[in-house]
Amino acid sequence: MECLYGSHCVRPNVCACRRGYSGPLCSWRKCSALTGIPIPGCLGDKSAALVGQMCFQDGQAKNTYETGCFLQNTGLQKPVMSDHGLLTTVAYKLGRDKPACYALEGSVAIAGAVVRWLKDNLGIIKTTSELEKLAAAAGTSYGCYFVPAFSGLYAPYWEPSARGLTQSPWNGSAKAVCFQTREILDAMNQDSGIPLSQLQVDGGMTSSQLLMQLQADILCIPVVRPSMPETTALGVAMAAGSAEGVSVWSLEPEDLSEITSEKFDPQINTEESEFRYARWKKAVQKAMIWETTEPVINGNGESSLFSSAPLGFYILGSLLMLIGAKYIAGQH
Numbered sequence: 001m002e003c004l005y006g007s008h009c010v011r012p013n014v015c016a017c018r019r020g021y022s023g024p025l026c027s028w029r030k031c032s033a034l035t036g037i038p039i040p041g042c043l044g045d046k047s048a049a050l051v052g053q054m055c056f057q058d059g060q061a062k063n064t065y066e067t068g069c070f071l072q073n074t075g076l077q078k079p080v081m082s083d084h085g086l087l088t089t090v091a092y093k094l095g096r097d098k099p100a101c102y103a104l105e106g107s108v109a110i111a112g113a114v115v116r117w118l119k120d121n122l123g124i125i126k127t128t129s130e131l132e133k134l135a136a137a138a139g140t141s142y143g144c145y146f147v148p149a150f151s152g153l154y155a156p157y158w159e160p161s162a163r164g165l166t167q168s169p170w171n172g173s174a175k176a177v178c179f180q181t182r183e184i185l186d187a188m189n190q191d192s193g194i195p196l197s198q199l200q201v202d203g204g205m206t207s208s209q210l211l212m213q214l215q216a217d218i219l220c221i222p223v224v225r226p227s228m229p230e231t232t233a234l235g236v237a238m239a240a241g242s243a244e245g246v247s248v249w250s251l252e253p254e255d256l257s258e259i260t261s262e263k264f265d266p267q268i269n270t271e272e273s274e275f276r277y278a279r280w281k282k283a284v285q286k287a288m289i290w291e292t293t294e295p296v297i298n299g300n301g302e303s304s305l306f307s308s309a310p311l312g313f314y315i316l317g318s319l320l321m322l323i324g325a326k327y328i329a330g331q332h
Helices: 045-052 112-121 129-138 169-192 209-219 231-241 270-287 309-331
Strands: 061-065 069-076 087-092 101-108 199-202 223-226 261-264
Touching: 045 061, 045 069, 045 087, 045 101, 045 231, 061 169, 069 087, 069 169, 101 169, 112 169, 129 169, 129 209, 169 209, 169 270, 199 209, 209 223, 209 261, 209 270
Parallel strands: 061 199, 199 223
Antiparallel strands: 061 069, 069 101, 087 101, 223 261
C-alpha cells in the first residue's frame, strides 16, 4: 500500500476485539460513566455478525440483509486490495496475541429499503409480509428486471449516475437483492481466489422463505440461515465471553459447536441461473449513466424535462405504475 505522507505509513495498528479484565478495551476512558468497568469485547456490527456466524475458516462468508446488504468474507491473514470494486476491512482480532483477520466487503445500497418504498411510497402493499405472497403469486417475471438504483449503485460498480429501472416491482424487488448479492460474491471469488461453497445469512429479510430460495437459485450454492438470525449481538457476546478473565466459552475451532440452521439448496439448473444472471447484467448496463448534470435543450433553445427520452419514459412509466397501483387497490 502506497503511503499518503512520504515514507511513513498512516494505517493504524489493529487492536484486539476481546481483552481480559486486566486490560479492558475502554480503560483509556478516564472521564466517562464507564470508568473502571471493563469491556472485554468490542466489534462493529458487520464484523460481529461474522463472529456470530462462526466464520473463522478461509473462504467463509456471510450476508446481512437489512435496509442494505453487507456481505463479507473472511480468512485473509493480510489485507488484499480488491481489483473488482470491493472494500478491504478488518474482520476481527480475537486475542491480544492472535493475528488480525481481514475481510473483503461489498455493500448493496437498497435491500430492505425497497420494501419500504413499495409500502410507503407506492402504496402497493400495506405490510411487508404481503410482498412474499405477491411475488409468489406473480410467478415468473417474463424477462422483466428491477434495478433499484435509487441513489446509484454500490459495489462492485460504484456508479452514482445509475438510476432505477422497474417492471413487476413486487417480484423484481426480491430478485434484485439476490442478483446484487451474486455480483458481490463473484467479485469476492475473483479477489480471494477461494470459491465459496455456501453463503451464511442473517438479518430481518432472511425470514422470507421465497427470498432465501431465490438467493440459492441465483448463487447456485446452498444458503444457510441460522435459527437465531440476530447474529450481530451474538457475535459481540461470543467475543466478550471468550476473553481472558471471563472465559465462559472458547472460540477455538475444536470447541465450537455446530449452529442450528436451515439450508436452502438450489432448485434450478446452472444454465437457467446463468441465463437469468446475464439478463440482469444487461438490465444494469441500461441503468448506467442515466443521471447527467448537463441540461437538455429543446428546439426553442429552452431546457425541457421531457426532451430527454430516457427520463421521459422513466417519469411516464412511474405515473402509469402509480395509476395501476391505485386501480389494483380499488379492486380489493
